[in-house]
Amino acid sequence: MAAQTVATSANASAADASVDLGPATGLSCRECGTRFELGPIFACVECFGPLEVAYELPAGDPEALRAAIEAGPNNIWRYAPLLPVPADVASKPSLNPGFTKLVDAQNLAKELGVTGKLYVKDDSGNPTHSFKDRVVAIAVEAARAFGYTTLSCSSTGNLAGAVGAAAARAGFRSCVFIPHDLEQGKVVMAGVYGGDLVGIEGNYDDVNRFCSELIGDPLGEGWGFVNVNLRPYYGEGSKTLAYEICEQLGWQLPDQLVIPIASGSQLTKIDKGLQELIKLGLVEDKPYKIFGAQAEGCSPVSTAFKAGHDVVRPQKPNTIAKSLAIGNPADGPYVLDIARRTGGFVEDVNDEQVVEAIRILAQTEGIFAETAGGVTVGVTKKLIENGVLDPSLTTVVLNTGDGLKTLEAVSGTGQTATIRPSLDAFRAAGLA
Amino acid sequence: MAAQTVATSANASAADASVDLGPATGLSCRECGTRFELGPIFACVECFGPLEVAYELPAGDPEALRAAIEAGPNNIWRYAPLLPVPADVASKPSLNPGFTKLVDAQNLAKELGVTGKLYVKDDSGNPTHSFKDRVVAIAVEAARAFGYTTLSCSSTGNLAGAVGAAAARAGFRSCVFIPHDLEQGKVVMAGVYGGDLVGIEGNYDDVNRFCSELIGDPLGEGWGFVNVNLRPYYGEGSKTLAYEICEQLGWQLPDQLVIPIASGSQLTKIDKGLQELIKLGLVEDKPYKIFGAQAEGCSPVSTAFKAGHDVVRPQKPNTIAKSLAIGNPADGPYVLDIARRTGGFVEDVNDEQVVEAIRILAQTEGIFAETAGGVTVGVTKKLIENGVLDPSLTTVVLNTGDGLKTLEAVSGTGQTATIRPSLDAFRAAGLA
Incomplete structure (x- = not known):
């Protein structure tokens, strides 16, 4: 009876009525528009185009939806009605990421010559200190829905930690794959949660290719690869950055956003999130x-x-910004479209500019960013200097990770002086 | 005129009416009760007893106060009416720490044999990933009120980073003092914010003694040492842990709390915070x-x-838990009183037990704790095994810092296997 009710409801397009992913009604090809049932497919x-989640988004009064969101938990589940997750998602074991600080960065604005408002969306405040906790949290719900018991991924480091931690809390086994030569902080963090951590002799693109092979092999059966066979769901987590930024600006769109590009997925999903907010009437x-x-x-x-x-x-790739070192970015063409369209x-x-930007952000706002944050702040600086970004408007710059994971980038940083515990020694150091 | 109004108001006991620290009315000796005006004094x-902040706490309806707090910002400033800070504190540049997650730790409970409710108050979610952001944020307001332009401290590492970051954002110069042999993560983090970082050849107690000397010397003039001459204010920041835990439990006291001891200040202030909530009628x-x-x-x-x-x-001291390595803890006797009284x-x-506990917490809840968190989880485990802590009650365990800053403790953690990117190599590794 209950199953019949579901099958005749608004979610009828999801033919497998046993899969409850809330407002998600199916998958849709980004290229040709072909529709598919909800399932662990990605092309x-x-x-061979990439698949995206299609929704039956909440209709009705935007005021009521805004109020419902504001009354929700201080994490991404406040946006559950806009995500491919069941309605009771907030009651399941999760790291509950999101609702990180949108920092009013007046000191940085002054340093960069911004006369309008400048904000840093600081995702180092997430549970494992990167934005990856958002996308993994959504993928975990898909993995639950599809009956997987092992969580996996190819990763440049941040994702490995996020998957390991989320799997531990949510009760999955984990086995994650990384390039063998990552920063020490990322390796130790990814390993501490007790899952298997496999170093691949090669770069991220080699790791990614290996994971695609593994999915097609019996060896990978029963495995949910968050960024491969669960990718359509996973990617949706990045929409929450758009939702939060607008809500934290008082339900307003910013004028300009500066977003890092690795695979390009995050940028495209933030754009998707902004478009949804407009469509729903949540922002003007x-x-x-x-x-x-x-x-x-x-x-x-x-x-x-x-x-x-x-x-x-x-x-x-050959850069210290290893979390962005994806030489063959899957969503690259879509990023080009969005940058040109907007x-x-x-x-x-x-x-060198990345390191300089890490220091500028730390010294002006007390935010210690990962190399990826150095990239966005550095690019913001360059775009202003070149007259491409308008410094008189409202701009949001993303910091997607934490400096503690890429200490190597600022390894020259240390003690100004080392002295004996005496006033004479301190006087001699000339720091008073 | 305005000054006269203030002088005859409820805050009249603060003779220096130009110092606005909200509900704080003066300082009071913890030993003999002698009262002092608000100022940068600490003994x-x-x-020679330690001084504490005395308050005119808000009188009236607890329901209204609870509602006002709940309508406040998602950080410690929601409790501004209970802290030595001006009423408009939330509008000043600050890292805005606090309101970190109270994690319902059902997996850890099972692992430790807890049949009641077990929560981890996870302060690794603070801006510089330790509880020190709380105490520093309060000290910064005192430093502003007293006209200091340099922020300083003696630190085992976490505080150095918290002071450096807060100073950068709030517009102070900083010069902080640490033992010369700290964990690399803490040294780099403390240095990246651009202030001076001085390594002292000695342990924390040597650093502390040196800072006390410096305060008495013209070299240290105009310097606010957050944990020395601003200590009475600084310490109050830890009360917010008590407030948040009770609010997050639905305005209820927990039955049992497990709190780390370094100087002992945090434990005594959490007790003070709980007592205030009872006095104000905010909890039963x-x-x-x-x-x-x-x-x-x-x-x-x-x-x-x-x-x-x-x-x-x-x-x-001789332990890997360097953030707790204070051999001569100033508040030790008060801790003994509180543990015995309650x-x-x-x-x-x-x-070894610290490292084991770090792993248990990571593998059950996906929380990567600093060594100090390993101490509290490890002690909780031991207290349960010894029948001292009642596993059928509601218990809150504090994690006060982040594992990324003490990677050395779990440095054996790494890749399960390193392989070529081939299915054969993966099969041979035996992890499928």
């Missing part, structure tokens, strides 16, 4: 510009953007 | 027990507790 059988429609940020040593998207290409040519830009900075 | 001139009065946790290699308080002594005999206990665990 269109017709055209107005133009906004999206700027993408890459490291020069792995800049396939900014290179294509500047050359006016529609195709992104793969690169072999009147934004895609820019890159070199490793 | 009683009559008896009932018995609670406070348990103190130390590392065996620095256990002056647990040693005194078990021996039935009222005096704490200093020790020379029917609690003070226990210690050795370094």
Whole structure:
């Protein structure tokens, strides 16, 4: 009886009525629009295009929806009606990420010559200190719905920690794959949660290819790869960054956003989230510009953007911004579309500029960012200097990770002086 | 005119009407009760006892006060009416710490044999990932009120980072003092915010003595040492842990709390916070027990507790729990009083047990704790095994810091296997 009721409800397009992912009604090909049932698939059988979650989003009074969201928990589950998760998701074991600080960065604004408002969306405040906790939390719900018992991923480090931690809390086994030469902080963190951590001799793109092979092999049976076979769900987690930024701005769109690009998924999903808020009437429609940020040593998207290409040519990464070191970014073409459609830009900075930007952010706002945060702040600085980003408008810059995980980048930082415990020694150091 | 109004108001006992620290009316000696004006003093001139902030706390309807708090910001400033800070504190540049997660730790409960409710108050979610952001945020307001322009401290690492970050954001110069041999993560983090970082050849107690000397010397003029001459204000920040725990439990006292002991200040202030909530009618009065946790290699308080002594005999620290390595804890005797008064206990665990507990917490709840968190979880485990802590009641265990800052403790953690990117190599590793 109950199953029949579900099958004739608004969710009828999800033919497998036993899969309850809330407002998600199916998957839809981003290229050709073909629809699929909710399931652990990630590429269109017709055209090999990537699949996206399709929704029956809540209709009705935006005021009531805003109020319901504001009355929700201080984490991403406040947006459950807009995500592919069951309605009772907040009661399940999760790291409950999100609702991180939107920092009013007046000191940084002054330093960069911004005369409008400048905000840093600081995702280092998430449970494992990167934005990856958001996407993993959504993938965990999909893994539950599809009956997986092992969580896996290919990772440049942050995701490995996020999957390990989320799996431990949610009761999954985990086995994650990383390039063998990552920063020590990321390796130890990924390993401490008790899952298996496998180093692959190669770069991230090698790891990714290996995981795709594993999914097609009996060895990988019963495994939910959060960023491969669960990717359509996983990606939706990044929409919560858009929701939070707008809610924290008093339900308003910012004028400009600066977003890092690794695979490009995050940037495209933030745009998707902004569009949903407009469609739902939760924010007033107005133009906004999206700027993408890459490291020069792995800049396939900014290179294509500047050359006016529609195709992104793969690169072999060589940068300290390892969490962005994806040489063959799956969502690169979509990023180009969005940057062009919104009147934004895609820019890159070199490793010295990344380190300089990490220091600027720390010294102005007390935020110690990962190298990826150095990339976004560095690109913001460059875009202002080049007259591309308007310093008189409201701008939001993303910091997606934590400096404690990429200590190597600022390893020259240390004690100003080392002295005996005496006033004479301190006087001699000349610091008073 | 305005000044006269203030001088004849309820705050008249603060003779210096230009110092606005909200409900704080003066300082009071914990030993002899002598009252002092609000100012940068920390020891009683009559008896050398420590000074505490005295308040004119809000009178009236507890329901209204609860509602006002719940409508406040998602950080410690929601409790501004109970803290020595001006009423408009939330509008000043601050890292805005607090309102961290109270994690319902059902997996850990099962692991430790807890049949009641077990919660982890996870302060690794603070801006610099330790509880020190709370105490520093309050000290910054005192430093502003007293006209200081340099912020300083003696630190075992976490405080150094918290002071550096808070100073950067709030517009102070900083110069902080640490033992020269701290964990690398703490050193780099403390240095990245651009202030001066001075390594002292000695342990924390040597650093502390040096800072006391510096305050008495012209070299230290104009310097606010958050944990020395601003200590009475600084310490009050720990009360917010008590407020948050009770609010997050639905305005109820827990039955048992397990709190780490370094100087002992945090434990005494949490007790003070709980007592204030009872006095204000914000929670129903009932018995609670406070348990103190130390590392065996620095256990002056647990040693005194078990021996039935009222005096704490200093020790020379030798433990991996460096953030708790204070051999001569200033508030040790008060901790003994509180543990005995509430029917609690003070226990210690050795370094192996600390590491084991870090792993247990990570593998059950996905929380990667600093060594200090390993101490509290390890002590909780031991107290349950010894029948001292009642596993059928509601217990809150504090995690006060982040595992990324003490990677050395779990440095054996790493890759389960390192393989070539091939299915054969993965099959051979035996992890599928």
